[in-house]
Amino acid sequence: MTLTHPSPIWHPFTQHGLGEPIPLIARGEGARLYGTDGRYWIDAISSWWVTTHGHAHPRIMAAIRDQSEKLDQLIFAGWTHEPAETLAAELIRITPDPLTRVFFSDSGSTSVEVALKMALGYWFNIGEDRSRILVMEHSYHGDTIGAMSVGERGVYNRAWQPLLFDVGTIPFPHEGQEQAAFDALEAACAQKPAAFIVEPLILGAGGMLIYPAWVLAEMRAICARHGVLFIADEVMTGWGRTGTRFACDQAGVIPDIVCLSKGLTGGAIPLAVTLCSEPIFAAHLSTDRAKTFYHSSSYTANPIACAAAVANLDIWRDEPVQQRIDALADAQAAHLGMLASDPRVASPRRLGTIAAFDIVAPDSGYLSALAPRLIAHYRDRGVLLRPLGNTVYVMPPYGIVPDELAQVWGAIATSLDDLR
Numbered sequence: 001m002t003l004t005h006p007s008p009i010w011h012p013f014t015q016h017g018l019g020e021p022i023p024l025i026a027r028g029e030g031a032r033l034y035g036t037d038g039r040y041w042i043d044a045i046s047s048w049w050v051t052t053h054g055h056a057h058p059r060i061m062a063a064i065r066d067q068s069e070k071l072d073q074l075i076f077a078g079w080t081h082e083p084a085e086t087l088a089a090e091l092i093r094i095t096p097d098p099l100t101r102v103f104f105s106d107s108g109s110t111s112v113e114v115a116l117k118m119a120l121g122y123w124f125n126i127g128e129d130r131s132r133i134l135v136m137e138h139s140y141h142g143d144t145i146g147a148m149s150v151g152e153r154g155v156y157n158r159a160w161q162p163l164l165f166d167v168g169t170i171p172f173p174h175e176g177q178e179q180a181a182f183d184a185l186e187a188a189c190a191q192k193p194a195a196f197i198v199e200p201l202i203l204g205a206g207g208m209l210i211y212p213a214w215v216l217a218e219m220r221a222i223c224a225r226h227g228v229l230f231i232a233d234e235v236m237t238g239w240g241r242t243g244t245r246f247a248c249d250q251a252g253v254i255p256d257i258v259c260l261s262k263g264l265t266g267g268a269i270p271l272a273v274t275l276c277s278e279p280i281f282a283a284h285l286s287t288d289r290a291k292t293f294y295h296s297s298s299y300t301a302n303p304i305a306c307a308a309a310v311a312n313l314d315i316w317r318d319e320p321v322q323q324r325i326d327a328l329a330d331a332q333a334a335h336l337g338m339l340a341s342d343p344r345v346a347s348p349r350r351l352g353t354i355a356a357f358d359i360v361a362p363d364s365g366y367l368s369a370l371a372p373r374l375i376a377h378y379r380d381r382g383v384l385l386r387p388l389g390n391t392v393y394v395m396p397p398y399g400i401v402p403d404e405l406a407q408v409w410g411a412i413a414t415s416l417d418d419l420r
Helices: 058-068 082-094 108-125 145-149 158-163 178-189 213-225 247-251 278-284 303-318 321-339 370-380 402-418
Strands: 025-029 032-035 040-043 099-105 133-136 168-170 195-198 229-233 257-260 272-277 345-351 354-359 391-394
Touching (some): 040 402, 058 303, 082 099, 082 303, 099 278, 108 145, 108 195, 108 229, 108 272, 108 278, 133 178, 145 158, 168 178, 178 213, 195 213, 213 247, 272 278, 321 345, 321 354, 321 402, 370 402, 391 402
Parallel strands (some): 133 168, 229 257
Antiparallel strands (some): 025 032, 032 040, 099 272, 257 272, 345 354, 354 391
8 A cells, every 4th residue: 555644754766746656565575565455566676776685584584683682782982792793704704805804884875985084094194195086987876975976976966066075087988998998097096096986897876887897807907006995885786786796706806995785784774884905994003093083873883783794694604595696697687688679678788686778768867757657667567666767677686586577577578568
C-alpha cells in the first residue's frame, strides 16, 4: 500500500511536487520487499546498491541482535571494543599489504571526506604544499560538501556551488580516447596535486559508465610516478558488484587510500571505513597533538554496525558468495543480450553483476522525462528500479532467484513497448 495521509517526511532525491506514490514497506526478505498489504516488489537495485546477500540475512540479523544486548554504543576517541578490533583485523587481512590502517565512519560520503582529509593532512604534516584534488569527469562521490566538490558539477549540486572547492578534472577514458585521459592526468600530476580520486572500473550515478581494468592500472601508474596519492572510492564497486570482491583487484591496483561502505555490513546497517597505507598514518603520528587527525562522528565504529560487518565477512568466508556472484553475472549477461539488438536500446553494458543500457530518447541525462514514467511502470509490475534518467540499470542482491530476475527483465521489456 501507499501512504494515504500527508507525511512530514522529506525524502531524498524525491520531488514531492510531482505527487508520486510512496509505497509503505513492512519487511524485506531475500530480494523481495513486502508492503503492509502483503504485496511485494523485487529489489532490483539492492536498495541503493547496499544489499548484497539479500534483505534480513539470518546471520547478519543474529549478529545485530546479539551485539545489541551487550554494547550498543561507545565513544571511539581513545576507547575501543571487540567488534571493531575484529573487523579491522579482518579488513587488513583481505586487502593488500600496503593498506595497514582502518578509520571508521558511517557512510560512503563520510568515508570520502575522511580520504580527502587524510590526503591533505599527509602533505601538510610532511611540510609539502600540495592541496589540489584531481577527479574524473562524470564522477560521483557523495552528497556532503567535500564529496560533492570531487563529483561532477550539475543538477546534483548546482544550488551549493558557492560551497564547493575547485578541482582538476580528467576526461573520462571512453573507448578509443584513453590516451587523451592519460595525457591529461600526466599533465595534471606534473603540477604536484595532492591526490586523484576515482570510482574504479564503473561510474555509478554518472550513468553506469564502464572503463577497462588496464586503464585503471595505467592511471594508478601515472599517479605513482609523480607521487600523487591514489584514492579508490569502492563504496559502490566493493563487495562483489563488479565481479570481484573489490574492483581494484581486477587491475592489480593497490590504492594509497580506499573507501568502503554500502555492502560492508551486507547493506543491513550504516557503516563505512577508509583504509590507508602506513606512510599516511605515520604522517599524523607524533607527540605533537597538533598533528592529530581531527575527524570523527558520534557513531564512529558503532559496535552494532561493526558486529553486522563481521557477520558479513563471515558469510564471505563460509558461503559460496563468489559462485553466486558469477552465476548472477552470467544471468545478467543473458538477459541483457536479449535486449541488445532492440533499436530502442543503446550502449548495452555489463560489469560483474551490474547490467545497464540507455533508452534512445529525445531527452537524455538525469532529468530525462522518461525516468518518472519508467519508475511508475516498474513499480506497478512489482519491481523496484530507479533509472538514472534514460539509463536503466539492474543491480540486484546476489541471492535473487532466476524467476525474480526474469520478472525484473520482463518489466524492463514491457517498459520499452510502452514507450511507443
